[in-house]
Amino acid sequence: MKKLHLFFIVAAGLMFAACGNNSDKQPKYKDASASIEDRVNDLMSRMTFEEKCMQISQYFTGTNDNSNNIGEAVAKVPAEVGSMIYFDKEIGLRNSVQKKAVEESRLGIPILFGYDVIHGFVTIYPIGLAQACSWDPSLTERAASMAAREARAGGIDWTFSPMIDVAHDPRWGRISEGFGEDPYTTARFAVAAVNGFQGDDLTDRKHVAACVKHFVGYGASEGGRDYVYTEIAPSTLWNMYIPPYEAAVKAGAASLMTSFNDINGTPATANDYLLRDVLKGRWGFKGLVVSDWADIDQMIGQGYAVDLKEATELAINAGTDLDMMSHAYDTHLKELVDEGKVSMKTIDDAVRRVLTLKFRLGLFENPYTPEMADSAKYLLADAKEAAQRLAEESIVLLKNEGNVLPLTAGKAKRIALIGPLADNRDDLMGNWHAHGSGDDVATIYEVMKKEMADAEVRYAQGCDIEGNTTNGYQSARSLAAWADVAVVCLGEKLSWSGENASMASISLKEGQERLLAEVKKTAKKVVVVLSNGRPLELPRVEKNADAMVEMWQLGTMGAYALTNILTGKVVPSGKLSVTFPYSVGQIPIYYNARRASRPDDQGRYKDVQEAPLYPFGHGLSYTTFEYGELKVSKTEFGRGDKLTATIDVKNTGEYDAKETVHFFIADPACRTLTRPVKELKYFDKKMIKKGETQTFTFEIDPERDFGHYDHDGHWFLEPGEYDVIVGNQTVKLTMK
Numbered sequence: 001m002k003k004l005h006l007f008f009i010v011a012a013g014l015m016f017a018a019c020g021n022n023s024d025k026q027p028k029y030k031d032a033s034a035s036i037e038d039r040v041n042d043l044m045s046r047m048t049f050e051e052k053c054m055q056i057s058q059y060f061t062g063t064n065d066n067s068n069n070i071g072e073a074v075a076k077v078p079a080e081v082g083s084m085i086y087f088d089k090e091i092g093l094r095n096s097v098q099k100k101a102v103e104e105s106r107l108g109i110p111i112l113f114g115y116d117v118i119h120g121f122v123t124i125y126p127i128g129l130a131q132a133c134s135w136d137p138s139l140t141e142r143a144a145s146m147a148a149r150e151a152r153a154g155g156i157d158w159t160f161s162p163m164i165d166v167a168h169d170p171r172w173g174r175i176s177e178g179f180g181e182d183p184y185t186t187a188r189f190a191v192a193a194v195n196g197f198q199g200d201d202l203t204d205r206k207h208v209a210a211c212v213k214h215f216v217g218y219g220a221s222e223g224g225r226d227y228v229y230t231e232i233a234p235s236t237l238w239n240m241y242i243p244p245y246e247a248a249v250k251a252g253a254a255s256l257m258t259s260f261n262d263i264n265g266t267p268a269t270a271n272d273y274l275l276r277d278v279l280k281g282r283w284g285f286k287g288l289v290v291s292d293w294a295d296i297d298q299m300i301g302q303g304y305a306v307d308l309k310e311a312t313e314l315a316i317n318a319g320t321d322l323d324m325m326s327h328a329y330d331t332h333l334k335e336l337v338d339e340g341k342v343s344m345k346t347i348d349d350a351v352r353r354v355l356t357l358k359f360r361l362g363l364f365e366n367p368y369t370p371e372m373a374d375s376a377k378y379l380l381a382d383a384k385e386a387a388q389r390l391a392e393e394s395i396v397l398l399k400n401e402g403n404v405l406p407l408t409a410g411k412a413k414r415i416a417l418i419g420p421l422a423d424n425r426d427d428l429m430g431n432w433h434a435h436g437s438g439d440d441v442a443t444i445y446e447v448m449k450k451e452m453a454d455a456e457v458r459y460a461q462g463c464d465i466e467g468n469t470t471n472g473y474q475s476a477r478s479l480a481a482w483a484d485v486a487v488v489c490l491g492e493k494l495s496w497s498g499e500n501a502s503m504a505s506i507s508l509k510e511g512q513e514r515l516l517a518e519v520k521k522t523a524k525k526v527v528v529v530l531s532n533g534r535p536l537e538l539p540r541v542e543k544n545a546d547a548m549v550e551m552w553q554l555g556t557m558g559a560y561a562l563t564n565i566l567t568g569k570v571v572p573s574g575k576l577s578v579t580f581p582y583s584v585g586q587i588p589i590y591y592n593a594r595r596a597s598r599p600d601d602q603g604r605y606k607d608v609q610e611a612p613l614y615p616f617g618h619g620l621s622y623t624t625f626e627y628g629e630l631k632v633s634k635t636e637f638g639r640g641d642k643l644t645a646t647i648d649v650k651n652t653g654e655y656d657a658k659e660t661v662h663f664f665i666a667d668p669a670c671r672t673l674t675r676p677v678k679e680l681k682y683f684d685k686k687m688i689k690k691g692e693t694q695t696f697t698f699e700i701d702p703e704r705d706f707g708h709y710d711h712d713g714h715w716f717l718e719p720g721e722y723d724v725i726v727g728n729q730t731v732k733l734t735m736k
Contacts, residue, residue, distance in 0.1 A: 027042055027043075027046070029364070030364065032364070032365050036360065039364075040352055040359065043109070043355060044348065044351060044352065047107065047351070049337070051105075051106070051109075052347055052348070053329055053334065053347070054080040054082055054330055056082055056329050056351055057081060057082060057083075057322075057323050057329045058082065058085065058114075058290070058322060058323060058324045058325060059083075060085035061073055061077055061084055061085075061086060062087035062088030062093060063087045071096075073093060073096075073097070074096045077097050077100060079105040080109070081101070082109075082111070082322070082354050083112040083113075083114060083354070084112070085115060085324070086113045086114070087115070089121075089435050090155075091154070091155055091369050091370075094113060094155035094369055098110060098113075099368070101367075109355075110363040112157055112354070112358055113156055113157050114156065114160060114211070115151065115156045115158075115434070116159070116432055116434065117147050117148070117151045117156060117161055117197075117434055118162075118163065118177060118432035119143075119147070119161075119430065119433070120143070120434055120436055121150035121151040121378075121435055121436075122150050122374075122378035122434070122436060122437075123147070123150060123378065123379050123383040123384060123387055123436070124429045124436035124556045125143040125146075125386075125390055125391075126387075126390055126554045126558070127497075127555075128162065128163060128177050129177070129178065129180060129534070129578060130391075130395075130552035130554060131179065131189065131390060131394055133393075133394045133396050133550075133552070133574040133576060133619070134393035134573075134685075135573075135577075135660040135683055136685050137188050137189050137192035138192065139386070139389060139393060140189050140192040140196065141193065141195050142390075143196065143386055143387065143390050144195075144196025145196040145199065145207070146383040146386050146387075147196075148197045148208045149207075149383075150377060150383065151434075152207065153370075153372065153378075154377070154378075155369040156208060157209060157361050158208055158255070159208050159209070159210060160211045160290075161193065161197070161210065162179075162193035162194065162197075162210065162212060162248075163214070164179065164187075164189075164212055164213070164245065164248060165177075165214055165219030166180075166183050166244065167180070167181060167219035167578075168219070168587075168589075168590045169223070169224040169587055170535040170578070170580075171502055171506055171534075171584070171587065172219070172221045172224040172225070172502060172534075173226065173431075173496070173497045173501030173502050173503065173533070174218070174501075175578070176430065176533030176534055177432060179244075180576075180578040180616075181577070181579060181590045181591070181592070181616060182591070182616065182680050183239070183241070183243040184679070185683070186244040187243050187244040187246075187247035187248075188247075188683075190244045190245075190247055191247050191248060191251040194248050194253045197209070198210050198254060203361065203365075209357055209360070210248075211288075212253045214261075214292060215257065215258055215259055215268060216237070216242055216245055216259060216263070216274060217241045217261060218268075219241065220232050220261070224502050224504075224587070225502050226260075226499065226500050227298075227500075228261065228262075229262045230262065230263055230264075232264060233711075234711045234713065235709065235710065235711045238711075239708055240592075242278075242713075249279070249283050253287060254287050254288065254357055255287050256279065256287065256289050256290075257290050257291070258271075258292060259292065260295060262302050269292070269296055269314075269315050269318070270305075270314035270315050271318055272317065272318040275319030275320065278713070286356070287357070288321050288322060288357050289319055289321045289322070289353070290320070290321065291315065291323055291326065292324060293325050294324070295315075295324065295326065296308070296312060296315045296320070296326035297311060297326040308328055308331065312326075312331070312333065312342075313332075313341050313342055316329065316333065316336075316342055316346055321349075321350035321353045322350070322354060333347065379440060387556050388560050388561050391554040391560075391561030391562075392564055392570045393573055394554065395550065395552070395554075395565050396549070396552075396572065396574035396575060396576055397550075397565075397572040397619060398548040398549065398580075398614055399542060399548040400622075401547065402525075403622075404485065404525050404527060404547040405547045405565075405568070405622065406567055406622055407452075407455070407567055409454040409455065411484065411485070412483075412484045413456065414456050414458075414483045414484045414485075415448070415455050415458070415486075416459075416460065416476075416480050416485070416487065417444065417487050417489070418461075418476045418480065418488045418515070418519055419462055419463075419488045419529075420462070420463060420465035420467075420490070420512065421465070421491045421529070421531045422445050422487075422489040423444070423445040423446075423459060424444075424465070425438035425439070425442075425443055426438035426494060427465065427491070427531065427553070428441055428444075428531060428554060428555070428558045428559065429494055430497070430533055430553030430555065431494050431495065431497055431498025431499075431501070433494065440556055441555075441558070442559045442560065444489055444529070444559045445457070447560055448566075451560075451564075452563070458479055458483070459479075460475045460479045461476075462475070462476035462515040462519070463511045463512060463515045464511075465493055465512075466509055466511065467508075467510055467512045467513075467515070468511055469511070470511065476515060477518050477521060477522045480519045480522045480523035481522035484525070485523070485527060486519050486524075486525070486526050486527070488519055488528050488545075489529045489531065490508055490515075490531075491529075491530050491531035491551075492531070492534075494533070496532075496533065497533025497534050498533065503534075504584075505537075506534060506584055507536065507538075507540075507584070508536060508541060513540055513541060516528065516541060516544050526544060526546050526547075527545070527547045527566070528547070529549045529551050529566075530548070530550050530551055531552065531554075531558075533552070533553050535578050535579065537613075538614075539582055539583070539613060549562070549565065550576075568622060571621055571656070571658070572619070572622065575617050575618060575660050576615070576616055576617060577616070579614070580612055580613045580614040580618075581612050582609050582611065585605065585608060586605070586608065589612050591617070592616075592676040592678065592680070593677060594674050594675070594676055619660075621653070621655075621659070622654075623652075623653025623654060624651075625653075625659050626650045627649055627726070627729070628648035628693075629647070630647045630730075630731055631645070632700075632731045632733060634733075635731070635733050635734065637702060637735055638736055640703075642699065643700040644697060644698070644699055644700065645663060645700055646695055646696065646698075647661060647695070647726050647729075648693050648694070648695050649661060649686075649688060649693065649694055649696060650688070650691075650692070654690060656687065656690055657688065657690075658686065658687050658688070659685070660684070661684055661685075661696040662680055662683045663680070663681055663683065663696075663698040664679060664681065664725040664726070665678065665681050665705060665706060665725065666679065666722070666725060667722055667723075669720065669721065670708075670718065670720070672710050672716050673710060678725055681698070681700075682698045684696050684698075698724075700724070702722075702735060703717055717735075718735075719735045719736060720735060721734055722735060
């Protein structure tokens with residue numbers, strides 16, 4: 001009997017275990033038909049504390065790894081880690097790391113792979129600052145979608161982009177990554193980029209999760225220096241720096257990155273007001289908040305935390321969900337919870353956000369990236385076409401005396417192409433060019449020789465990009481004397497802008513300016529082409545140029561776009577999204593500053609002109625446009641009324657061309673707080689054929705377009721006078 005009894009006990013136990021195992025084979029979190037919320041809840045109920053801490057910690061791989069040492073690279077990665085920054089595009093390594101997580105961790109939670117896909121993955125698009133000069137957010141949306149397709153095929157699920165910091169100081173290197181100095185413009189392009197990266201369905205394996213950065217005020221960097229303290233008045237924070245982030249959150253951005261800067265005494269990564277009260281509270285943001293690289297650890301250097309343990313406490317409690325590379329959460333959270341300094345509710349909220357994003361991306365069903373040939377996923381024809389179209393519309397014609405441009409066959413039979421950027425591949429890509437390669441970039445010289453078959457194009461470097469060599473000046477002078485026109489290509493290395501690339505001087509290198517002066521001595525006509533990642537100080541350059549083209553750093557198809565502009569195949573339509581100062585001493589100088597107490601020339605600089613060299617919105621065309629009368633549907637209105645502002649624009653020149661119209665508003669006397677001289681509230685870009693007229697319309701919602709945030713971040717609209725401004729025309733309105 002004892003043996004029989006024992007048999008039944010063992011059998012019952014085995015049956016119970018078998019039932020349990022059958023149940024565990026298909027837990028709810030692995031059921032693709034269940035809701036994401038139910039799947040997250042089920043998975044979290046099964047997780048240990050250590051597993052939760054690992055999900056909100058990030059590691060990296062792929063920096064020096066290849067097919068010969070995949071095993072060694074994979075061994076370094078904990079199977080339970082939540083996220084990886086993946087610096088390679090080798091699918092074998094990525095999938096091997098993912099296999100370890102899926103097959104060797106207890107719960108098989110896939111890893112979220114992220115990377116900085118800022119303006120392209122392999123096909124490289126224009127830098128953000130250039131994109132905004134196109135004034136066509138649909139082109140940015142398309143470029144982001146193409147970049148997402150390449151990135152997802154390259155093993156990336158999540159991009160740390162777009163960068164939407166409003167910036168007023170061109171000495172700050174990261175001005176190149178954003179969309180300029182205006183909050184409304186930045187908001188429009190932020191939404192476009194988010195929509196492009198994410199599409200309608202993150203599980204379609206063609207899109208990636210976006211991460212808008214850096215929240216917030218990083219672009220207010222003092223003196224243009226990176227990583228430094230920022231002092232931002234509350235009303236300025238709300239009206240100048242926050243609006244793009246609010247727009248991106250409303251557009252459905254999946255994640256958000258905190259910024260390196262200390263804002264008014266509190267580092268952004270530990271700013272519970274911005275992260276808890278505003279972002280997750282007032283805006284109801286349900287996505288993921290990630291720190292910037294080692295940002296939690298850097299709070300020690302900022303003097304806000306005594307050590308990494310205290311920094312961990314401050315960051316997680318403030319609402320930073322995921323630790324990027326400080327190894328703070330996986331090191332210190334257990335101790336902080338035991339001490340009662342961090343609650344499990346706080347940790348669970350952070351873990352929930354990470355897991356939710358993984359489910360949204362479909363990583364539990366499809367954790368691996370399919371292998372395919374590079375030729376089937378990178379540099380495809382439609383991606384290159386999108387890159388060229390965006391590049392063409394981003395180029396800004398700054399100056400064109402005597403209509404030197406375009407270089408039609410009759411004007412320029414002999415062209416001297418001179419300068420360190422003329423036969424340069426890498427620097428045309430710009431900073432943060434991901435996996436873009438100079439091998440895939442044609443130089444300006446190569447393309448002009450190929451595309452300008454009716455002209456003879458000869459090349460002389462003149463000097464190196466640093467401007468240190470002078471022995472090429474003589475050959476440059478001789479070539480310029482031979483030519484009908486000298487095209488001088490000057491600018492910056494790609495490393496001279498971007499992160500940790502602050503510059504006290506934003507002039508061209510002295511040797512480049514001297515080269516231009518030498519060319520000017522013998523040239524009949526001089527066209528200056530600038531390839532750079534920031535506004536430059538250009539008065540000495542401008543005086544030696546008959547025409548000047550701001551090419552920016554345009555990426556893979558930049559030389560083709562430039563050649564089309566120079567030859568007139570494409571009429572330039574770009575307009576500046578940022579002010580070019582006349583002198584570095586004017587900085588900060590931007591169009592939407594508040595008014596001075598004395599409106600005349602008192603208080604201004606006595607040793608330099610007050611105006612910038614090129615203002616926000618400046619950009620010339622090969623055709624001419626005639627603006628009609630600015631009309632507003634009514635000049636007196638109530639709070640709930642809707643108004644319409646219209647203006648006709650006629651193309652009176654010889655080329656079909658696109659024109660952008662900017663609609664500004666102004667509040668001449670605001671009792672809540674003073675307002676800027678003018679504020680952009682709408683823009684539109686249209687093709688206008690020669691001889692034809694297009695009507696541009698701005699649908700005005702007074703609450704939206706005339707209101708503003710007060711000092712406490714509350715929206716406010718007061719009765720009184722308002723102006724609507726287009727060009728040099730102003731219509732005065734009265735709100736009763």
